[in-house]
Amino acid sequence: MQTKSEFSHWEKEILIYPCDLADVTQIREVSEKIKNEVGNVDILINNAGVVTGKYFHEHTHENIEQSMLINSCAPMHLTLEFLPEMMVRNHGAVCTVASSAGLISNPKMSVYAASKWAAVGWSDSVRLEMKQLGKNISFTTIMPFFINTGMFDGVKSKILPMLDPEKTSERIIRAIEKERKMLAMPLPYWFIRFSQGILPLSVFDWVMRDVLGIYDTMKEFKGRG
Template structure:
């Protein structure tokens, strides 16, 4: 999917990797860029910063946990920007603690933002993509959607949900013969502040700029899945051929994944 001349919607686009993907979309010559975020101040700063591109940037303050807000904002988006050609579901939150330390509110918010919101948002824009037989949906999941991890139980649950839904959606579009590409992204920790305090024994913490570029290129090439830095096939193969105790030992003692959240602080 070529970004040039297209209308792109990015959720959680006022900061972090979402903002970088927004800039890269503008650099590729999109017709219109739409940003959804709950940070009103961040949206205002973004619009001012990107004004020099001479491309229409539309920003909406929206709480994606609220389905009514999603539906209302989607209608405003269609009115002001027209058909969305490329949807990037990027908004996400993390609560990094043991499951028994979560509140019911922690669980609800994590599932609403990370798992439910991408589905509700996609449901608003997918029918028009199917009608015109053209479009692209990119869902930012996580490597936590492939590998379980202590202090990430609810986050992992939400990302496993996104991974399963996103790839099922891809298969549905293929089965229906629709030219709507669906790309599922499963990155390791990205150095944006969201996961401040995480430690990695072997795998590198991903840099935002290069990670955003890889995601944009994955959309352009209509790639089905992208996991970083370990390819998803390696993880799936390891899970399939190794007994669970052996897999746990490799993830824990070789890659050090099970201790990554030990000193997690998160974004203040």
């Protein structure tokens, strides 16, 4: 597999466990296999995602279901498989790579945004639960702008550049190491929330649409095909 070949230079063995993350039965079976063959999981990174870049009325029911299952439900199911053991050992880290679409609404991303808003709310809620329960388990929620991996081919950004995959990965790793609660990039989380809180919605829309060009980013979206 491509992923395994990319890490072929590593001295340690890389294990690959294919899984359809839209299928909770497969998630449970593969997770059990990992626990039996590898053992305890110290760091879980929920990173898989899909996007359907079109207006909501153009979606099919299948589009909606796939987006919600993979972007929202899969991180919950996966975490539920590994979190209890982390809690017993009182050690672990869970990182969920959501999206800046989990903070800002955007045309032609309605279902994607809904799935990412759900992921952000869930991840940060469990972070608070772990703190309330006195567990030494960090939850980090990542909310990046478009990352240049091919998933968002065709996206046009007026001011904000697409993020470099390598540099973004490094920032995510550092965020996990430092037990950051939230990391949004390139616009910081606090700036987005602060702007939403103090600006009238019409003014916020104007900034997103006419100043930053966010609302037009998906007009020529193609994706990976």
